[in-house]
Amino acid sequence: MPQDRENYILFKLGGTSYAIKSNDVQQMEMVEHITPVPNAPSFVEGLVFLRGEVIPAINLRVRFGFEKIEYDIKTRIIVVQRGNRKVGLIVDNAREFVVIPNDVITPPPEAISELSGQYLEGVATLGDRLVLILKIDEVLNLTDRIKPENIEGGT
């Protein structure tokens, strides 16, 4: 595969399209059974059991500060992997597998880099669609860094 372009999985959250590298995704599933975890931060929905592994599931809407909505037939759990760490991201919808050339990706604007910029790798334009490309490391780190005390203070 040439390096001037990469495979992405597109997903939607609150009407916005996000992209995440296909290589970081281990698998995708429908939401079936989530076992709640006591004393967990509010964005942690609980634990899911997938392919013999127990994986924490994070509601990305809550994590990004959006309103929480009911799960439906289109709700997906995207299992991402960095090294040995695996996390399930619960998103509104995910149904596309796209190839995005590197040259259509631009860095995030300066004005938003302070807050949202740390999660974003860049912004890609696909035809007339605008797609935010997530920094998966930051998303995972954030999950690690935040402690219950901080979350309460942060929210």
Place this chain on the structure above:
Amino acid sequence: MAVKKEKQKVREKKNLDDNAIRSRNVSSSRIKEYALEIERSGNELSKINSRLKEGKELEVRKLDDVIKGVNEFTTVVKEMENQLESIAASAEEHTSSINEMAASIEQVTASMVSLTTSINETAASMTEISASIKNVAENAQEMATSTAQVTTSINEIASSIKHVSGEADSFVTSINETASTIDEMARSIQSVAANADDLSSAADETSSSINEMAASIEEVSATTENLASLVEQISASIEQTARSIQSVASNAERISESASSSASASAQLDRSIRSVANLSKTADEITRRAARDAQEGGITIEKSIQALLKIMETMKQSSNVIRDMGKRSSEIGSIINTINLIAERTNLLSLNASIEAARAGEAGRGFAVVAEEIRNLAERAAKATSEIANIIKGFQEVTQEAVISTNEGLKIAEEGSSLAEDAGKSLKKILLGIEETAQLVNQISTATNEQLTAGQNLVNEVNVVSNQAKQIAISTSEQTRTVQGMVQISGQIRRIAQQVSQAMAEQAKASRDIMKAAQNTSTYAFQVSKATKEQASGANQIVQAMENMRKGTNVIAKAMAEQATAGEEVSREAVRVARLIESISKAMNEQATAVNQVNTAVENMRKQADQTTRAMSEQSRAMKDISTATENITKQIKLITGANKKQTELSLKINEFISEIRRLHETDAQVVHDFTSIVSNLVEKIKSVDIFM
């Protein structure tokens, strides 16, 4: 010897009374002349008397004609009253039919206002009839009073007959006396003739005979005066009769007038009854038309109900089908959900496949293409499914709407059907009411036909009354002529009586002369007394003869008594008539009560009157016309009743006059009878004077 002695005596007496005999002879001849004159006058009087009798008999015959005419008239008037009653009964029937019809029309139709008005008018008419019946009742009572008066008059007549009978008895006695006197005189004269040889005795007898004659002449003179006064009485009676007859004539004319006004009212009655008949016919036609329309309407409504029932059934079927469709479409929905799920899962699988293929690098390239194609197919499937879902959703909405509108349609159809059923029931009621109305119209027609017949009879009766009145007028004018003849005759009698009176006065004068002459022969009075004894013995025989005569007159008196009894019977009949009139008046009062009840019923009906249909309004109008015509009939009946009343009053008056004339005639008859007796008495006396002479 004795004879010789007596002859001697006579001769002596003859010498003594020569002068006296001479003067007596002169008087005798004069008396004979007068006697002849009186006899002539008597005969003439007899002739006049017989003519008078003839005149009276003719008059009595005419009176009988008049009475017969008046009686027939009264019968005809009574028949007329019966006809009027039958018309009134028929009119009542008629009115009750109209009232029943009013009730029926009220059930059937709206707006009874005009009919109510007509019922009011009918009620007013009934009230008028009631008033008229009351008047008739009052008249009947007046009739009763009149009859009572008639009874009293008849009783008076009876007592008068009795009284006359008594007078006849005393008259008979006087006849007896007179006859005995005359017979005695005859005997005496015969005895004088037998003893003609005995001059002395003859002279005595003559003297006494002269005295007797003088007395007789005085008596005759007195009788003649009596006769003259009787003649005056007869004249007065005849004049009174003439006056009565004239008033009878004027009453007969008035009856004629009122009969003709009855006739015109009857003709009007006939006309108004005919107009009622025509109106009834029109009402019948209208009723038939309404019945036909109502029947047609009923059939149409029946058809509508059938059609509505079919619609309801069809709608129920469609409703079921639509519900079934709804069920099926929800089944389809659940299938679509399943398909959706499958599409989503396919998408998920293809994505996972793509991820795996990407990891495999170049080796997974072909697999990635397949995964892409699968994902596209799944996407297309999802899109199609969502379209189907949308369509099904729309379909379900439409189905729901269809269910709702079908239910509404069903409800409306049910309402329509029940409304149509109500309409059908109403139409049936209307039909029933119309049938009742038709029956009532038929009843009215029947009553009107009866009225027509009765009215025609009435017209005929009134014509008969008119004819009777004319006949009475003719008879009365004939009577007037007869009475005028009688007046002439009585004038002649009066003149003759005056002549007789004069002759008698002369006779009296002559008899006084004779008396003077007779005084000279008074010396033979003792012989006369002897003759008187013989006369006395003869008188006994005469008394016997007179007894026979008296018996005869007793028979007459008995006949008079029978007349009195007959008069009493007449009076009893009159009382019975009065009772009948009373019962009539009672019946009239009952009629008035019945009429009042009818009035109340009419009032009730009027209250019930409320609504009528448009088709029925024509009928109502026709009814109003009938009512008006009925009112006219009532008016006509009232007019006729008024005329009848007048006629009855007038015929009562005529009856009074006739009874008065009767009384006068009875008096006349008595006077004529007396007159005849006196004349025959006079004639006999004159004859005896002749013999004596």
